Structures are given as C-alpha cells and as structure tokens.
Amino acid sequence: MTDTTVISTEGEAGFGDYVALLKPRVMSLVVFTALVGLLVAPVPVHPVVGFAAILFIAIGGGASGALNMWWDADIDRIMTRTQKRPIPSGKVGADEALALGLALSGFSVVMLGLAANVAAGALLAFTIFFYVVIYTMWLKRWTPQNIVIGGAAGAFPPMIGWAVSTGGISVESVLMFLLTFMWTPPHFWALALFMKSDYNAAGVPMLTVTHGHDATRRHILVYTVLLAPVGLALAFTSIGGPATLLAAVVLNLMFLHGAWTIFRRSTEQALADGYAAEKRVFRFSLLYLFAMFGALLVDATLRGLGWDVMPWL
Numbered sequence: 001m002t003d004t005t006v007i008s009t010e011g012e013a014g015f016g017d018y019v020a021l022l023k024p025r026v027m028s029l030v031v032f033t034a035l036v037g038l039l040v041a042p043v044p045v046h047p048v049v050g051f052a053a054i055l056f057i058a059i060g061g062g063a064s065g066a067l068n069m070w071w072d073a074d075i076d077r078i079m080t081r082t083q084k085r086p087i088p089s090g091k092v093g094a095d096e097a098l099a100l101g102l103a104l105s106g107f108s109v110v111m112l113g114l115a116a117n118v119a120a121g122a123l124l125a126f127t128i129f130f131y132v133v134i135y136t137m138w139l140k141r142w143t144p145q146n147i148v149i150g151g152a153a154g155a156f157p158p159m160i161g162w163a164v165s166t167g168g169i170s171v172e173s174v175l176m177f178l179l180t181f182m183w184t185p186p187h188f189w190a191l192a193l194f195m196k197s198d199y200n201a202a203g204v205p206m207l208t209v210t211h212g213h214d215a216t217r218r219h220i221l222v223y224t225v226l227l228a229p230v231g232l233a234l235a236f237t238s239i240g241g242p243a244t245l246l247a248a249v250v251l252n253l254m255f256l257h258g259a260w261t262i263f264r265r266s267t268e269q270a271l272a273d274g275y276a277a278e279k280r281v282f283r284f285s286l287l288y289l290f291a292m293f294g295a296l297l298v299d300a301t302l303r304g305l306g307w308d309v310m311p312w313l
C-alpha cells in the first residue's frame with residue numbers, strides 16, 4: 001500500500017484537528033496531577049506564575065502527544081481505535097504534526113524554565129524526551145514491558161508541579177510519581193484485555209498479545225497490590241492527611257476488588273459478558289487517580305485553613 005492510497009484527505013484541517021493532535025482528554029489527568037503537585041508543595045507560588053506553569057506543562061504534554069502521533073501514524077492507521085486521529089484520517093500532515101510537536105516542546109520547556117525555574121523546565125524536557133523517544137520510539141514496539149517502564153513519563157508531571165514550587169525533588173514528590181507509575185500498568189492492561197485484536201494487528205508487543213490474557217490478569221493484580229501502599233504512605237507524609245488516608249483505603253480496596261474479579265475470570269467468562277468487569281476496572285482507574293490526587297488537594301486545603309490534619313504525627 002502506498003502513502004497516496006492511505007492518505008485520503010477528508011477535508012481541510014480545522015482547529016479541532018490540531019487540538020486532537022495534543023491528546024487533550026488524556027492530558028487533562030496529566031495536567032491535573034501536575035496542578036496538585038504544584039498546589040500541595042510547601043512553598044507558595046504566585047498565582048500568575050502557577051497559572052503560567054500549568055499552561056506550559058499542558059502545552060508540553062500536548063506537544064509530546066503530537067510527536068507520539070507523528071511517530072505512530074503507521075500503527076494508528078491500522079487500529080480501529082486510532083484510525084480517526086488527525087494524521088491517519090488525512091486531516092493533518094505528518095510533517096505538520098512533527099513541526100508543531102517540536103515547536104511546542106521547545107516553547108513550553110523554555111517558557112517553563114523562565115516562568116518557574118530551571119529544575120521544572122529540565123524535568124518537563126526530560127518527560128517529553130521519555131515519552132517520545134524512550135517509550136514511543138523504543139519501548140512500545142520492542143517489549144511487552146513497554147507500559148511499565150514507559151509509564152514513568154506520565155508519572156513525572158506531579159514532580160514537575162512540585163519543582164515549580166520548590167525548585168527541587170522530595171520524598172513527597174517521589175511518592176506522587178510512584179502513585180501514577182504503579183497505577184499505569186493496571187490502567188492500561190485492563191483496557192488492553194478488551195483491545196487485543198487491535199494491538200495484534202498493529203504488531204505492537206502488548207502483554208495481552210505476547211503473553212496472553214491470563215498473564216495480563218496476573219500482572220494487573222500484582223501492580224494493583226504494589227500500588228496500594230503508595231497511597232497509604234502518602235497519607236503519612238507532610239502533604240497527607242485524613243482525606244488522603246480515607247481515599248487510599250477506600251479506593252485501594254475497590255481497585256483490589258476489581259483486579260481480583262478480573263484475575264478470577266476466565267476468557268470465556270469475560271467474552272460472555274463483553275468484558276464488563278475489565279471495562280469497569282479501566283473506567284475506575286481514571287476515577288482512582290483523579291480522586292487520589294483530589295484527596296491530596298483536600299488535605300492541602302484543610303491545612304491552609306489551619307486545621308490539624310495529621311493528628312497521628
């Protein structure tokens with residue numbers, strides 16, 4: 001198949017197509033975790049600097065999404081889930097996406113460095129590099145552990161937010177990193193269980209394709225178990241409190257219950273109800289991360305109001 005047959009232009013690119021190139025829905029959670037990292041840090045940030053920093057992190061995240069779509073256009077064309085993306089649908093040219101991704105990456109890194117500090121700018125640059133080069137160009141098509149290692153890219157944003165406020169790294173920001181890092185495998189593999197045929201067709205070595213569904217179910221359970229102590233540990237740090245503790249207990253129990261349910265099912269059972277449990281766990285994973293970071297924000301607010309939010313310390 002030649003490029004000319006694949007790129008069937010279905011019309012001029014509109015503003016919406018360029019926005020779609022930035023993966024806005026996924027990046028919304030990335031930006032939220034960065035915002036929480038920034039707000040819960042012990043050093044207050046001027047609201048204008050904070051707002052600008054979050055904007056530049058969002059632009060950097062979007063730029064990395066555009067570069068990911070530029071590199072992955074060949075496999076996005078094959079998978080039904082991704083066929084309508086701006087490049088495979090012919091709305092935006094691959095070279096345009098590359099130019100936009102590079103320009104916005106450079107812009108966001110420099111501007112974050114200037115608006116906040118060098119540490120935050122450097123962390124953003126490293127995150128973009130990690131997602132685009134380490135995950136997208138290298139790990140994704142090479143190893144079924146792609147998600148585990150590559151997931152680190154999506155886990156850096158709260159550390160970037162923390163660095164905006166403090167100019168550095170701490171136990172708290174590393175734990176926020178670990179929360180997203182441990183969360184990413186069950187988040188993605190639950191989805192991969194009901195997406196198998198697509199990755200298979202595209203030749204991406206996702207765990208579901210290389211090791212099968214039973215191994216994937218085991219991996220989901222293991223990572224959900226490993227994830228549980230991270231949220232609990234956060235509750236007992238200087239940024240924790242009762243909301244984080246409550247959220248960690250309730251959400252981890254629910255996530256563990258979902259992972260256990262998936263683990264106990266056979267492929268026949270999953271097929272019979274259209275992967276209902278797997279779909280539930282995937283949706284729940286989004287709520288989990290949003291609510292865990294939301295709980296940190298609640299504790300920070302309580303602390304700001306002068307409440308003794310950590311009577312156990």
Ligand code: HEM
Pocket residue numbers: 025026027028029030033081146147150151153154155180184187188191286289
């Ligand atoms: C290597 C790591 C990851 C992989 C492979 C992955 C994969 C996916 C896939 C395939 C979807 C399906 C929907 C779509 O195509 O947009 C999805 C949805 C989503 N992911 Fe992830 N994800 C990863 C990490 C993350 C991280 C770190 C975050 C945020 C902190 C995140 C947030 C989301 C959100 C918010 C959605 C729902 C988007 C919607 O509403 O359409 N993901 N993810």
Ligand SMILES: CC(C)=CCC/C(C)=C/CC/C(C)=C/COP(=O)(O)OP(=O)(O)O
Pocket residue numbers: 023026030057058060061062064068072082124127128131140153154157
């Ligand atoms: C601030 C900053 C630079 C943030 C980057 C955040 C980041 C790396 C998020 C990961 C999100 C994501 C959609 C991974 C999907 O993998 P995929 O690309 O394999 O998914 P696809 O199959 O949907 O393209």
